[in-house]
Amino acid sequence: MPAYFSYEYRAVDGIEEFASLLTELEQDRSRFIIRGQLADDVDAETPMRRRLYRNDRSEPIESPFLDVSTTWVMIDIDKLALPRGMSVREDTLASVEYAIGILPAEF
Amino acid sequence: MFWQLSGSAGVFDDGHVSAHLYYWLDKPIANDVLKQWAKGCDRRLVDPAVFNAVQPHYTAAPLFGEGCVDPFPDSRSGLIKKANAAVCLEVRQLAAESKQARAxxxxxxxxxxxxxxxxxxxxxxxxxxxxxxxxxxxxxRAVASYVSKVGGKKLSSRKIG
Structure with a gap:
């Protein structure tokens, strides 16, 4: 992974716009998303490190991201065993639904 | 919610699912609060490490080289519309609730x-x-959702009726 990254901000409002963005990003292996927000004094056009903001930083690009509240979360489901007879290849949507059903009730 | 299968999903075995589940919240929530909330959840399901401002969330579809078969050639993601477009996380209440009470x-x-x-x-x-x-x-999907909630518990005729 490189030490310095280029930055792009994309505003989305709601799960449908967020889904559109994520679908678009599926085709681009050079990008990922983070929850942080770029500090005001950082030049967005300059490659920067992926580090949290620090008051004692030497340069803004060395610690550019603020830890802010966000309106999205990602739950990472890793190798969840499916019920016997269920196949993630054959029953993809049902497998996802199974995982959702195991999450806390809010989801 | 938006689901996206992980790169390894279905590659080595199809009896497990690995996926990223994205949700929109009804209000912005800080990473520290989400980490506290995650402590009350099953660690195998909710990894608090992702609630970090600079943690990369990889979104690109995997590449399959010569001789490798993509187990999901048509689509590996999708939008599931729920009754509520945004999730309401009662983070304070959940943080105070004991594991025993949740169980x-x-x-x-x-x-x-x-x-x-x-x-x-x-x-x-x-x-x-x-x-x-x-x-x-x-x-x-309904059966999968039900099984995930109640596991192997026998369904009573009262509930069916």
Missing amino acids: ASHNTLDLNDDRVGGFSNILATLGDHDGGSGFNEPLL
């Missing part, structure tokens, strides 16, 4: 419990009415 509530879950939103919502799409999704897919 107890899980064991007494039934189909009439409002918290079984997935199951009820899926059943609402069953049929060929306006907005319906037919029969096979909603039934399969």
Whole structure:
């Protein structure tokens, strides 16, 4: 992974716009998303490190991201065993639904 | 919610699912609060490490080299529309709730419990009415959602009726 990254901000409002963005990003292996927000004094056009903001930083690009509240979360489901007879290849949507059903009730 | 299968999903075995589940919240929530909330959840399901401002969330579809077969050639992601477009996380309440209390509530879950939103919502799409999704897919999804909630517990005839 490189030490310095280029930055792009994309505003989305709601799960449908967020889904559109994520679908678009599926085709681009050079990008990922983070929850942080770029500090005001950082030049967005300059490659920067992926580090949290620090008051004692030497340069803004060395610690550019603020830890802010966000309106999205990602739950990472890793190798969840499916019920016997269920196949993630054959029953993809049902497998996802199974995982959702195991999450806390809010989801 | 938006789901996206992980790069390894279905590659080595198809009896497990690995996926990223994205949700929109009804209000912005700080990473520290989410980490506290995650402590009350099953660590195998909710990894608090992702609630970090600079943690990369990889979104690109995997590449399969020569000789490798993509197990999901058509689509590996999708949007599932829920009754509520945004999730309301009662983070303070959940943080205070004990694991034992959560386990107890899980064991007494039934189909009439409002918290079984997935199951009820899926059943609402069953049929060929306006907005319906037919029969096979909603039934399969509903069963998967139910099994994930109650596991191997026997369904009583009262609940079926």
